[in-house]
Amino acid sequence: MAIIIAAVSMAVGTGNIWRFPRVAAEWGGGAFLIAVTVALLIWAVPLLMCEFLMGSRSRLGNIGAFRDFMGRKNTWAGGFMVVVTLGIMFYYSVVAGWCIRYFVVAATGGLVPDGEVASGTTFGQENWAAFIANPLETIGYHAVAVIFTTTVVYQGIKGGLERVLKVFLVALLVILLVLAARAVMLPGSAAGLRFLFVPEWAQLLNARVWLEAFTQVAWSTGAGWGLLMVYAVYARKNEDIAVNSGIIAFSDVLVGFFAAALVLGTLFAVAPTPEFADEALGSGNYGLTFIYIVDLIATMPGAWIISPLFFLALALAGVSSFIAMFELGTTNLMNFGFHRRNAAVVVGTLAFLLGIPSALSIDFLGNQDWVWGVGLLISGLLTALAILKYGVDRARAEINETSDIQVGQWWTICIRFIPVVFLVLFSWWIYQSVRDNPDTWWNPLETYSTGTMALQWGIVLVLVLALNRFLADRVKDGPMTKGDHDGR
Amino acid sequence: MDAELVFWIAFFVGGYSLVVGTLLRIALKNGGSED
Numbered sequence: 001m002a003i004i005i006a007a008v009s010m011a012v013g014t015g016n017i018w019r020f021p022r023v024a025a026e027w028g029g030g031a032f033l034i035a036v037t038v039a040l041l042i043w044a045v046p047l048l049m050c051e052f053l054m055g056s057r058s059r060l061g062n063i064g065a066f067r068d069f070m071g072r073k074n075t076w077a078g079g080f081m082v083v084v085t086l087g088i089m090f091y092y093s094v095v096a097g098w099c100i101r102y103f104v105v106a107a108t109g110g111l112v113p114d115g116e117v118a119s120g121t122t123f124g125q126e127n128w129a130a131f132i133a134n135p136l137e138t139i140g141y142h143a144v145a146v147i148f149t150t151t152v153v154y155q156g157i158k159g160g161l162e163r164v165l166k167v168f169l170v171a172l173l174v175i176l177l178v179l180a181a182r183a184v185m186l187p188g189s190a191a192g193l194r195f196l197f198v199p200e201w202a203q204l205l206n207a208r209v210w211l212e213a214f215t216q217v218a219w220s221t222g223a224g225w226g227l228l229m230v231y232a233v234y235a236r237k238n239e240d241i242a243v244n245s246g247i248i249a250f251s252d253v254l255v256g257f258f259a260a261a262l263v264l265g266t267l268f269a270v271a272p273t274p275e276f277a278d279e280a281l282g283s284g285n286y287g288l289t290f291i292y293i294v295d296l297i298a299t300m301p302g303a304w305i306i307s308p309l310f311f312l313a314l315a316l317a318g319v320s321s322f323i324a325m326f327e328l329g330t331t332n333l334m335n336f337g338f339h340r341r342n343a344a345v346v347v348g349t350l351a352f353l354l355g356i357p358s359a360l361s362i363d364f365l366g367n368q369d370w371v372w373g374v375g376l377l378i379s380g381l382l383t384a385l386a387i388l389k390y391g392v393d394r395a396r397a398e399i400n401e402t403s404d405i406q407v408g409q410w411w412t413i414c415i416r417f418i419p420v421v422f423l424v425l426f427s428w429w430i431y432q433s434v435r436d437n438p439d440t441w442w443n444p445l446e447t448y449s450t451g452t453m454a455l456q457w458g459i460v461l462v463l464v465l466a467l468n469r470f471l472a473d474r475v476k477d478g479p480m481t482k483g484d485h486d487g488r
Numbered sequence: 489m490d491a492e493l494v495f496w497i498a499f500f501v502g503g504y505s506l507v508v509g510t511l512l513r514i515a516l517k518n519g520g521s522e523d
Contacts, residue, residue, distance in 0.1 A: 004515060030496050190493060197496040240518055247511045254504040404514050 002162050003235040004247055006324070009165040010231065011222040011252040012172065013321035014095060017314055018285040020216065020253075021260035025195040025281055027212050028203025033196075033253075035204070035213030040221070040249045043214055043421055046414040047223035047380055048245035049407070050387045053399055055232030056239060060478040061332035062226045067472050068480040070386040075472040077382040079464035081226040082332050084379050086350075087372035087456075088225075089325035091358035091365045093149070093351050096318035097141030101131065102290065103311035111307045112298055124294035128286075138359040143352060145319060149326045150348030154341050157234050161323060168316045173255070175313040179306065180258045183265030191274070192264030196257075211428050214421065219373065221252045224380025227324045230331045242403035262310075263293070270296045286362075289314065326351065335475045367447045371456045374429050377422055378457070384418035392416065 024032050058065040066078030105111055105127075113123040131137055152160045183189055203209045222228060228248065232239070271277040280292035297307045326347055333343035358365035387395045392412050400406050433450045434441040444455040464471070 001516065004512075030500065033500055190490075193497065194493055197500055198493060199496070240515060243511050243514050243518075247508060247515060250504055250507045250511070254501070254508055257501055257504065404518065 002166075003231060003239055004244055005169055006161060006165050006231050007222075007228055007244065007248045008251045008255075009169045009172075009320035010227045010324035011220065011248050011321075012169075012255045012317055013220070014099065014285075014314055014318045015216075015220050016252065016256045017259040017263065017317060018289045020220065020256040021196070021263040022281050022285070022288060023212055023216055024256075024260055025192075025264055027209045028200040028206070029195050030197050030199030031201060031203040032209055032213055034199065035210050036217055036253060039210075039214045039217035040253065042414050042417065043380070044217045044221040044223040044249040045245050046411055046418065047383055048221065048228055048248055049241055049399055049411065050383050050395070050415070051223070051226065051229040052232045052239075052241045052245055053395055054383070054386065055229040056235060056237060056241065057398065058478045058480050059233050060475065061230055061233065061335045062328065063332055063471055064335050064475040064478055064481075065229055066382070066386055067475060068478060069390045071389065072472040073468070074386070074389070075475070076461075076464040076468040077386065078226075079467065079471050080460060081379045081382060082328065083460045083464065084372050084375040085225050085227065085325055085328050087368060087375065089322065089329065089351060090354040091368045092318070092322055092325060093145045093355045094138065094142045094358045094365060096145040096315065096322045097138065097143075097359070098131075098286075098290065099311060099315035099318045100144055101137065101141040102294075103308060103315045106307040106311045109304065111294055112303060122291070122295050123298060124291040127294060128290045132362060135360055139356060142355050142359045145322060146348055146352045146355070149319065149323050149351075150344055152323055153326050153330050153347070154344040156340060161327065165320055165323065168320045172313055172316040172320070175309050175316075176255065176258045176262060179309060179313070180262040180265070182302075182306070183262045183269065186265060186269035188269040189265035190268075192266070192268030192277070193261060195268070196260050196264050211425060214425055215429075217249075217253075218377060218380060218425070220256065221249045222324070223249070224376055224383055225325075225328075226379060226383075227328055229383075230328045231324070233331060238402045240403050240405075241399045242405045242407050246405075263288075266293070266296060266300075270300055337474075337476065363447050367452060370448050371453050374426070374453060375457060377426050377429075381419060381422040384415050384422075387415055 024036075028035075054065040054069050055061075058068045060068065061078075062081045063075060063078035066081070067075040070077060102111070111127070117123050117126050152164050154160065184193065218224060228245075267277050267280055268274075271280065280288055280296075283292060293310070294307075297303050297310065300306060326344075329347040329350075330340065330343045333346060334340055338346065358368060392415050395415075396407055396411055399411075430450055433448060433453075437443075437446060437449055440446045440451075441449050442451045443449050444451040446452060
């Protein structure tokens with residue numbers, strides 16, 4: 001059960017609260033949810049099973065697992081996955097810090113306007129602008145997130161992670177359910193719920209809806225991040241891989257439903273006009289959460305309790321996902337001979353130092369989100385390739401050894417199909433980047449260019465390829481290492 | 489809330505809850521402690 005709690009905490013992150021409602025409302029409501037369900041079955045569940053199998057069998061972090069499943073020559077793939085996820089962690093700790101800051105300010109009554117604001121602006125805008133321009137605050141809350149997480153991971157799996165994540169997940173679910181129930185009861189909330197649940201059937205013929213659904217699933221469920229691979233190392237050896245992977249993927253979307261009912265129900269009930277609600281949904285993750293929701297909740301009866309609860313839920317979701325990324329770094333270092341406590345301190349120090357640029361510049365944070373967010377698709381592809389190299393039928397047989405639900409031929413087909421899905425999604429993201437920046441898409445110094453992705457991925461790729469032999473030799477042996485297989 | 493909206497909420501939330509609930513029941517049946 002502990003693995004399920006840890007893995008669901010890992011998957012349920014801030015994206016469930018601030019991204020899923022926006023994207024679902026924009027891309028056809030129920031039609032988008034149907035596309036999401038298909039994406040869960042084709043991308044997320046099969047990949048989560050791959051990750052679970054790799055961690056559970058190899059009993060090693062990503063680098064060791066890739067070595068033992070894909071062969072020594074391909075150990076670099078595990079290194080690439082680690083860098084991508086840590087690349088996300090370095091800015092995600094800053095984002096987790098923002099959530100903590102908003103919770104603290106809300107809990108102390110600071111998110112209720114108490115005076116005049118300049119014309120043409122709102123309380124939420126002023127509050128956000130003042131916060132983001134204050135490096136002491138942004139770095140300070142980033143440090144709070146890092147210190148808390150270092151302390152949790154430092155204390156180990158049972159004494160630290162399991163204990164904290166159990167409390168966090170229960171608290172998060174209770175808060176989301178209470179706030180969603182409250183939102184649904186508001187007069188006018190039905191308009192928001194219609195956006196979320198009632199299908200616009202014509203949207204199922206829109207390729208963009210499918211691309212958005214697959215992207216949402218790839219980012220939200222944690223499939224391809226390598227995080228479940230690490231948690232599986234600490235799970236029982238005979239843990240039910242198929243059942244647990246299904247629980248993780250479907251719970252993630254189910255929690256997204258409650259978060260979306262909360263966000264969209266509140267938005268459409270409290271927004272002064274439908275146009276205002278549309279504007280809020282179009283303002284991006286941070287704009288919606290830290291500006292529009294702040295302004296809207298402030299006008300509601302009971303704002304004094306709703307506001308801190310909402311930001312507490314966001315902070316719990318953010319920090320629990322941050323803990324998973326942190327543990328990924330720690331476990332991989334432990335595989336190179338570090339003691340857990342030393343590894344946690346090293347990862348914590350790196351997380352703090354390398355997060356500072358994102359704490360100081362929202363453009364830098366956006367750049368890192370862009371580069372490593374799309375990089376996750378490559379990690380997903382590498383996971384599928386590792387299983388293809390290992391033998392997809394052999395992997396399926398091993399999954400079925402421990403599973404009550406026998407995985408059929410569909411899984412084999414999905415794994416073989418994942419490279420095609422990757423190619424379509426990846427090409428689409430590159431196409432968008434070129435289309436949106438026709439003159440600067442090649443420029444590595446532009447925040448959202450193809451050039452900046454190619455440069456940063458290229459540097460990492462060269463480094464991990466150059467270090468391949470070192471990584472393969474130095475990462476410790478696991479139960480599979482001595483039983484050589486093809487490619488070793 | 490009109491009938492169409494109630495149906496689709498029940499369809500999606502109920503369907504997902506059913507899947508998660510069934511899988512959780514299997515996982516709990518096989519429960520046990522970690523290594």
